[in-house]
Amino acid sequence: KAGVTQTPRYLIKTRGQQVTLSCSPISGHRSVSWYQQTPGQGLQFLFEYFSETQRNKGNFPGRFSGRQFSNSRSEMNVSTLELGDSALYLCASSYWGQTYGYTFGSGTRLTVV
Amino acid sequence: AQSVTQLDSQVPVFEEAPVELRCNYSSSVSVYLFWYVQYPNQGLQLLLKYLSGSTLVKGINGFEAEFNKSQTSFHLRKPSVHISDTAEYFCAVTVHYGGSQGNLIFGKGTKLSVKP
Numbered sequence: 001k002a003g004v005t006q007t008p009r010y011l012i013k014t015r016g017q018q019v020t021l022s023c024s025p026i027s028g029h030r031s032v033s034w035y036q037q038t039p040g041q042g043l044q045f046l047f048e049y050f051s052e053t054q055r056n057k058g059n060f061p062g063r064f065s066g067r068q069f070s071n072s073r074s075e076m077n078v079s080t081l082e083l084g085d086s087a088l089y090l091c092a093s094s095y096w097g098q099t100y101g102y103t104f105g106s107g108t109r110l111t112v113v
Numbered sequence: 114a115q116s117v118t119q120l121d122s123q124v125p126v127f128e129e130a131p132v133e134l135r136c137n138y139s140s141s142v143s144v145y146l147f148w149y150v151q152y153p154n155q156g157l158q159l160l161l162k163y164l165s166g167s168t169l170v171k172g173i174n175g176f177e178a179e180f181n182k183s184q185t186s187f188h189l190r191k192p193s194v195h196i197s198d199t200a201e202y203f204c205a206v207t208v209h210y211g212g213s214q215g216n217l218i219f220g221k222g223t224k225l226s227v228k229p
Contacts, residue, residue: 004156042221043203044220090157
């Protein structure tokens, strides 16, 4: 069965712009989580959605937001981009949540210039 | 709050040698523990997980890990590594209490480099 699909794979944006990243989970998975990965901070939790509701949220500014649709697909949005937002953004899906382990997508590499 | 410490940022090892990647966690409540692997330009792949029961957990690709509650450790081991095991390995923890779960918290990662 198809894995977790993230689009686009690579993105270059200018400071001040906004960006939307997309994640299609494995069919049947209802939980989608987003992580930011940087060399300095490592993997940091952004938020988790379950059946269209945000279930958990990490310690990121309000410029970072997300949503989940009825088909479990999820998007995350970053407004007013800063240079420090350059990172690999990973989406992960699971049927229930962390307990059973996540399946990760290959990520979207965002570069802010 | 819980935290995860991976004691070695880089581990070089020769092919066919054994390897141990160390992970310690901190939590005041019960935890679930995981190891993930990340190959270059890819996402993370689940290697193994400890939820309950036997403290020795076997995973994919010949890896295993042992949960030690008294030492709050969850070290990853493989008796004989291959070149293809070269990757970054992440230990992760999530707490669970009263039917609820916390977020998945990752360590900083250990880069395993297998040399011929």
